[in-house]
Amino acid sequence: MRHRNYLAPDGSIQRPLPAFASNAKLLIELYRSMVLLRLFDRKAVALQRTGRLGTYAVSLGQEAVSVGIASAMREEDVLLPSYRDNGALLWRGVRLEEILLFWGGDERGNRFSGPVHDFPFCVPVGSQAPHAAGVAYALKLRKQPRVAVCLFGDGATSKGDVYEAMNFAGVHKLPLVFVVANNQWAISVPLRQQTACETLAQKAIAAGFVGEQVDGSDVVAMRAASEEAIVAARDGNGPRFIEAVAYRLGDHTTSDDAARYRPAEEVQAHWKQEPIARLRAYLVAQKMWGKADEEQLATECHARVEAAAERYLATVPRRPETMFDHLYADLPEVYAAQRRELAGEHDA
């Protein structure tokens, strides 16, 4: 199974970089997005700890996966994310406060500023994969040069949903890219108890298309592999499967304590691999980035995150009866009566 990486953990170059890496502006944009995401995560956790946000899933250690893939997509492509793909949503134009609104328990967060056709976070594991196949089928049927991109974690590869979707995508050569963020742990279950396969990428073989392993802590590799897969899918060459080999440095969610099941030494070792320091080391070595840039970015991201949190906290709650408002296109009278009941209006 092919394994792709370009940047070593110390930021040194392993092999000639892909063409896009000569675009300093793009590399810096990838870097900025990952830094913003990490700061945003920290703020979200702080809000959760102080009772102002619900359960939240951090991207710590996996920033390169969702930022890398989203950066290779076009606006008209369709993203089908799992609950840990904040980075992809941010890159696609979803606002920070909208993500907070969702995790804060308000459906309006899913009516977001990103592309109108993108799917919201999928909380059940892997059930978005069949949707991605349906979306991709529709794109192909209408002969549109668009691609569906479906993200999920390693735990999802144990589910029939994912295999059923991959199998169908292979049969119909759909314009669909599957990306598994293999962060080694499905809550407390390690990869080795999840599968006897040597790689997750090889699962694509059974579905009849190409899979590859990518260093998921190397955003250059993630972007390069994603771009290749998306272009191939757009050109009618069928689906691809990318296994982003990464590591979840944080807990599964704010409701989890990974210290209960995961050795500290393992986590510490992976901190030496993490994606942000890695890209920074490369940028610094290339003299594309310096201390002043870093300080300015930190200030900027901090201000953005704080402002977003303020807007989130200041959002006026919905009136209770609005829970009926998007139940059906037209609310059947029998439920309209329940809506009136909730609103405190009394039927004659």
Place this chain on the structure above:
Amino acid sequence: MPEATLVEAINLALARAMEDDPDVVVLGEDVGVNGGVFRATAGLQKRFGAARVLDTPLAELLISGLCVGMAAQGLKPVGEIQFMGFIYPCLDQLVNHASRLRNRTQGRLTCPMVLRTPHGAGIRAPEHHSESTEAMLAHIPGLRVVMPSSPERAYGLLLAAIRDPDPVVFLEPTRLYRAAKGEVEDNGEALPLDAAFVLKEGRDLTLISWGAMLKETMAAAEALSAEGIAAEVIDLATLKPYDEDTVLGSVAKTGRCVIVHEAARTGGFGAEIAATIAERRLPSLLAPVTRVTGYDTVVPMARLEQHYMPSVERIMTAARKVCQFS
């Protein structure tokens, strides 16, 4: 008007919907070349092509999930599950995605899909082919659950389901597929969803049923009228949301109600109707609302299934008892 069986009416409606709207896509196991195990999709692939009449892998979860993805892109997928006994892998998709996509995205994405499946006992089918778990589906907020009981209503309600902007589970009474015949005009006209149909008017007693059990319910009503009991018969047709007004209006008039369904009694949809009547029409009632249902057992295989399903006699006994109550 030409005569059609219920399954032929389904086929006519599918063809009409596909003709009228290029976004309608039919998918499922064996729906293409084979035309479906019951021939509901016969001839469609030849007429509309393999891209729009799509044979899927044998994977029910996938079929329902594909429908969600297609619908979110603006297609109007009509998925077929070969037997209702195989619909359970779809429940995750129906509960967690199809029924709530509109709500969870506050209208940004919608899910105009139809999932069709044969429903119910009485055709001497193998194990796992005879259950009627419509109450389970009717419990899901955001869904519509529709069940026709005649070829005419199958045609009109299926067209309505396909044109509806929200997800619909369309349950087709297997027992009536070929047994029910009627005149169906292929005029492209839909019948209203969320509305019950009064099949027979009467002043003494309200009989409520849906799907295949309307056959026995109507037969019972005819026999009761020979005994001088005028039963009003309501075909509920849409179970989610169900037409409370027609039900309550009828009960207000007759003061007596018998609900007939072949699903098991406990937690069956009859309980929902009985509770609504108790809450809203207690002063009108002259007798307890009574259910005639399947038993709380596994639906027996062929040799005993006729003893499981409500018979004309069981319905008549319940109706007489309700009429004699004082």
